[in-house]
Amino acid sequence: MPYIDYYKILGIPKNATEKDIKKAYRKLARKYHPDLNPNDKEAEKKFKEINEANEVLSHPENRKKYDEHGKDWKHAEEFEKAKQQQQQYQGNRQQQYSGNFNESDFSDFFESMFGGSSKQRSSNTMFRGQDFNAELQLNLKDVYTSHKRTLTVNNKNIRITIPAGIENGQVIKITGHGGKGINNGPNGDLYITFNIVNNTHFKRDKNNLYTTIDLDLYNALLGGEVTVDTFDGKVKLKVKPETQNGTQIKLKNKGFPVYKKDGQFGDLYITFNIKTPTNLTDKEKELFTELSKLR
Template sequence: MAFIDYYKILGISKTATEKDIKTAYRKLARKYHPDLNPDNKEAEIKFKEINEANEVLSHDENRKKYDKYGENWKDENAQQQQHRQSNQQTYSNDEYSDFFESMFGGQGQPSYSRGRNTKFKGQDYNAELQLDLKDIYTSHKQVLTVNGKQIRLTIPAGVENGQIIKIKGKGGLGINGGPQGDLYIKFNIDNHTQFKREGNNLYINVDLDLYTSILGGEIKIDTFNDKVKLQIKPETKNESKVKLKGKGFPVYKKEGLFGDLIITYHIKIPNHLSEKEIELFKELQKLNQNG
């Protein structure tokens, strides 16, 4: 019998972990299962090879012998070899029982004919939704068209850029009456506002004239959804920061909770001064020097 590379059959490396083997086996067994490939002899052969490879590599002792002896790994026990070969040729009910129990959580010992009635979950769908930051400040309803079907969904306020949500049962139809797949939606959020968003907090730069920064006063600024008045303390320094609690972005799926708005003051130096202004600044300069 020609040597069979079980690692190659499962598409894994010799350093694969037990989890890697299990994942590869489930993926390939689903792909080549007879229910999905009726009257396909090549798929049936492939299906048997996959199960044979899994039988060896998923058992520590078998895998050690296979790694050590290669194509002669079965020669250690001729009786066991004959038993395995017999099972491979007839593909017994026990093998199908192991397959269905491990992959689909089945019970009992189903025969080949019962295996054809196994229920498969439908294909999962993936979609992307382009939104603006203003769109997700409040929750709203939207209709998506996925694979020709219209799906109504509520988009919660506060979703993040790149966030993926799952809508259960909105994917492809199941096989043999199995459950429908799920729909995964990825949100791509554009920001055309003057605010920078980091998590639930918003950041904005506010220009402050020199006179107000020195003497103090009152200014009015924009928040994300309204305007507020702020009292400026005398002698406010450039790059000073002020936090407005609860004036940031809504917290995802926590109605009524908001992050904070962080304001950074940038003091503007006056230009195009009049002669009078220059004269006054010179007087201030002298006072400062004399002081």
């Protein structure tokens, strides 16, 4: 648990006045507040540090304790014990930024010094709970069918249905599963970003799938039948005589499920890669030569 220099974080000297602290904090908050930096994890991390620094330095009692013992943080436990013997700390909070933060957003250093966030609005303002963001990594095969999955968010199990056809990077909102509302405000929401890993030989473009299959020369020239892997099994496919290399055919409704449209599928596009025979025997060479003379 490293020592955190809150003055350095806010860029202020040790003798900064309350006004200086507020000014420095507001300046940095305008730069790093998550409201102004959507989906920017670095800014969010930075803002948490700034918020924590302000939480300590903007409150005279916290600041005094930090100034006196902050560097010697190992003694914080003793302070904690002493503190617990006293009445629960209910000091008036200085103004601080709200938004998507909770106790877990404070560092271990802060927790050890001040026993968790005492962050409360000074008023009884009703506020929505914080929104939670989570990432879920799934394989492409997992999202071919709708399925249920249990997620653990902040020690609570949530069972959600993942609809078939969800896209890589897509975000779904689970209403009311974020942080608890403040002063009876509504709960926040849970946002899940899906990270879909494609470890199949299919390429996916929205609902359509693409693949390339090898076709031997004789099937390509004379036509025939080949067995093709689709996402949900094998299908037999007729090959037209004189099929050219690179020919693309479409298997209707053999692509990926359409998101939230039960029973609807995209198409599967198959490109033929014609393989010419190698290691020809003398007889084959002779016959190919003969063939070439016919053209």
